[in-house]
Amino acid sequence: MKKLPKISESEWLVMQALWSRGPLTANEVVEELAPKAKWKPKTVKTLINRLVKKGAVKFKKEGRKYRYYAAVSEAKCVGTESRSFVQRVYGGTARPMLAAFLEDAELSAEDIAELKKILEQKEGE
């Protein structure tokens, strides 16, 4: 099992761009993030580089520029981060957290229906 590198807050944005838009050049990442963060292009490049150094991102050379892609699975990172969050903020037990979120979140009727379905499935072991 590979060790997931630790991804910082800012780096998460970069990873999300790479996860959702597949392999991208540095500039494409910059464009992708432009609406989400007010970073200078150089800042984005730095973040990409750090992720490469951490092993979270790899790249293929393509002429003089690189095409970057995520080297760690989104699902794994999300899972790790989620467990860490529940641990830190809720002391490890998910139920109070779920209750708080369910109460607080704006959920559409369909959202509620789906979540109830999930709960009912869990009910039957």
Add this chain to the structure above:
Amino acid sequence: MKKLPKISESEWLVMQALWSRGPLTANEVVEELAPKAKWKPKTVKTLINRLVKKGAVKFKKEGRKYRYYAAVSEAKCVGTESRSFVQRVYGGTARPMLAAFLEDAELSAEDIAELKKILEQKEGE
């Protein structure tokens, strides 16, 4: 509205001790955390000091020692941290996060019942 100071991972443990056990001396915090973290007492004191400097913790003098207590509300901190988490990891929409957690968490029958109740309440606006 007061700005919540940013509380780091390690600092969260200290805050939790103070939130749940009320005003404590530094040594009591150390004892409280002993089972949860393998920190030297000096480390715990440092964390307390940083929290005081950040305004998250205050203290009353009591002879030559201080009695520390949380100066920010647990609910507010938990809320802030939760929103930040959903934002970072799930891009701001709670539903996929809730679905993932509901599927993944080990929930007792009572847990499920309570969560369903919450959902049903939300259903009626």
Add this chain to the structure above:
DNA sequence: TAATAGAAATTACATCTGTAATCTTAGGAG
């Protein structure tokens, strides 16, 4: 082929974190 522009690599630098050790000081023991 030489110059240029745009990538990537390297360097910068303050702040935050994790993890303590050392210094200072005031209150209690003698």
Add this chain to the structure above:
DNA sequence: CTCCTAAGATTACAGATGTAATTTCTATTA
């Protein structure tokens, strides 16, 4: 009243992070 001890205050120091700028290549253009 003095000395010691334990609290709190200050200092330490490396690595992570946020946020870039500067330097170095290299492929393409003139």
